[in-house]
Amino acid sequence: MLRVRPLHFTSRPGPWETLLTALGMAITENDAGWQVFDAGSGRLALHTVAAGATEDGTTALAVEVGDLAEFARRTNLAAAEDGATPAELVTADHGEACRITGPDGFSFLADKASHFAQCADADPALAVAGVWFTEDPTAAARTLQHLGARPRPVPDQDDTADFSAKNGGVLMVRPASGPARAGLGFEYDGALEPLRERLASAGVQVSLTEEAFGRTLHVANPDAGGPGVAHVPATLWIAGRHHG
Secondary structure (H helix, E strand, O other): OEEEOOEEEEOOHHHHHHHHHHHOOEEEEEEOOEEEEEOOEOEEEEEEOOOOOOOOOOEEOEEEEOOHHHHHHHHHHHHHHHOOOOEEEEEEOOEEEEEEEOOOOOEEEEEEOOOOOOOOOOOOOEEEEEEEEEOOHHHHHHHHHHOOOEEEOOOOOOOOEEEEOOOOOEEEEEEOOOOOEEEEEEEEOOOHHHHHHHHHHOOOOEEEEEEOOEEEEEEEOOOOOOOOOOOOOOEEEEEEOOOO
16 A cells, blocks of 8 residues: 655644644544644644744655555565665654655655545545655656556646555655755645635635646645744645646
């Protein structure tokens, strides 16, 4: 199995819960400083940190798998034709995991899924998108294919790549200068106007933009505007899903 489950660090869990609930996500784990929200496709984990902490407002790419050892074996077998071994079993601070490292040096964790079923209460049209920003998008895309992510057509550009994960969520590769890093977004496979109304009625600042390749909602990022988080983007995006 493969499910997208980015990990977002924030000192503002309350506003995040308001936003994610308005998006139609459902809380499926709720411990001190740790919450997991299910979308119709994919999950997002929130980890509470102190305001001004280095990681405040940042996202770590992460996925969930069924069996760590089997996932690592299959990934390295698929990558052997490229002479690569991207998967390594590791012990992280939260337990056993599998670390995936791309040719650009970017790495992220695959964790064993704590529960397999997607929450039926979540909005089925909403998907979580984990983004890999890199100077080498071709190599990053190859790495995601080795994981078993399924390529999806991208209508607009050659240097971007989109993938769907078998058990939910979207993985995207986007070209960017500087050190490789992770990003977070969402997709919505339905009319954006009702979603915009739902967000606005929850007190979330939201705007709809029409772009050449589709329509996107931009919502105020709960982490933006505070001290020490100048690196945080002002908005998060929810892209209307195109069907190629």
